[in-house]
Amino acid sequence: MKKIILTGDRPTGRLHIGHYVGSLRRRVQLQNSGEYDKVLIMIADAQALTDNADNPEKVRSNILEVALDYLACGLDPSKSTLFIQSQIPELCELSFYYMNLVTVSRLQRNPTVKTEIKMRNFEANIPVGFFTYPISQAADITAFKATTVPVGEDQAPMLEQCVEIVRRFNNIYGETLVEPKILLPENQACMRLPGIDGKAKMSKSLGNCIYLSEEADELAKKVRIMYTDPNHLKVSDPGTVEGNVVFTYLDAFCRDEHFAAYLPEYANLDELKAHYRRGGLGDVKVKKLLNAILEEELAPIRERRKEFAKDPAAVYDILRKGSLDAREIAAKTLDEVRDAMQINYFK
Ligand code: TRP
Numbered sequence: 001m002k003k004i005i006l007t008g009d010r011p012t013g014r015l016h017i018g019h020y021v022g023s024l025r026r027r028v029q030l031q032n033s034g035e036y037d038k039v040l041i042m043i044a045d046a047q048a049l050t051d052n053a054d055n056p057e058k059v060r061s062n063i064l065e066v067a068l069d070y071l072a073c074g075l076d077p078s079k080s081t082l083f084i085q086s087q088i089p090e091l092c093e094l095s096f097y098y099m100n101l102v103t104v105s106r107l108q109r110n111p112t113v114k115t116e117i118k119m120r121n122f123e124a125n126i127p128v129g130f131f132t133y134p135i136s137q138a139a140d141i142t143a144f145k146a147t148t149v150p151v152g153e154d155q156a157p158m159l160e161q162c163v164e165i166v167r168r169f170n171n172i173y174g175e176t177l178v179e180p181k182i183l184l185p186e187n188q189a190c191m192r193l194p195g196i197d198g199k200a201k202m203s204k205s206l207g208n209c210i211y212l213s214e215e216a217d218e219l220a221k222k223v224r225i226m227y228t229d230p231n232h233l234k235v236s237d238p239g240t241v242e243g244n245v246v247f248t249y250l251d252a253f254c255r256d257e258h259f260a261a262y263l264p265e266y267a268n269l270d271e272l273k274a275h276y277r278r279g280g281l282g283d284v285k286v287k288k289l290l291n292a293i294l295e296e297e298l299a300p301i302r303e304r305r306k307e308f309a310k311d312p313a314a315v316y317d318i319l320r321k322g323s324l325d326a327r328e329i330a331a332k333t334l335d336e337v338r339d340a341m342q343i344n345y346f347k
Helices: 017-033 045-049 056-073 090-101 104-108 111-119 133-143 153-173 216-224 245-253 256-262 269-278 283-309 312-340
Strands: 004-009 038-043 081-084 148-150 181-183
Touching (some): 004 133, 017 245, 038 056, 045 056, 056 081, 056 283, 081 312, 090 133, 090 153, 090 312, 104 111, 111 133, 111 153, 133 153, 153 181, 216 283, 245 283, 256 283, 283 312
Parallel strands (some): 004 038, 004 148
16 A cells, blocks of 8 residues: 655745654655655645635735745755645535534534634534534545544544544445544654743743744844743753743754763763752753754745745745646545435436
């Protein structure tokens, strides 16, 4: 069986380093590993519209922002298919058939949807499209017969629901669809990067993000005001590493060779943490290290992003070609789906 990756993002804002460690960095590695027959990366504009129906301009403008973030991180259109969800009408058709295979109560039990409904204060006013987006996400995945879906742990319930749909479909209509597997980020700190204020999630609405497009001075400022241990007042005080955002980010970004380059008095992060816990290590020194590491990682991304941003037409052309390629694959799956469902009357 072919190994196929599909994943994507809602275009509701520029991508931040939470996306990067949670997913983007890994995607680039997977793309370059040569282990996959196909890598598809989707800008999920139709899904973004499920809770932004009244704000089409926001979704439209962020298509380019997200595409620039992708290209800047090293997703390469000669190796990966970058495409736009709404340009693949087969996904709507597939969702419509899947709706018959899922109950309302099953959707209501989806923990991610539950939290999101609370977060958006939808309660009784949930748009039907939003409520059913796990079904559309199952269509996204299965239309391309994806075997591997690299996403954050918050997407695990979507994958479970997708697998249920695949099993039910194959059970009723015969083996047609492929069961996908989730691929979670490798390192615990990467699972969910907190905001710079220590809040559980980095999010645009909370204003606590570090963006991939962040300029060097902005980045330094954000590191300077970053939440640490509120009880670590004097340098000599013992400090806590757990829940300390600076250390969480170091967990996600730092490698032993960074110490040789920036803080040779420590061999690795464990030694630095031990010193912080003992007392005698100030926040400023740790933040300087973090800033240097982040700058090293983000500077090339920032520069590449600026290069691509000079020619938006070329970026749209990449997405247009990617969408044509993706549509061809989805159309083939839909042919098989219609055969299996016996709705191929004119064949
Ligand atoms: N729900 C994902 C997010 O919010 C985006 C997405 C849409 C997706 N369809 C997908 C991710 C299919 C993986 C596979 O980021």
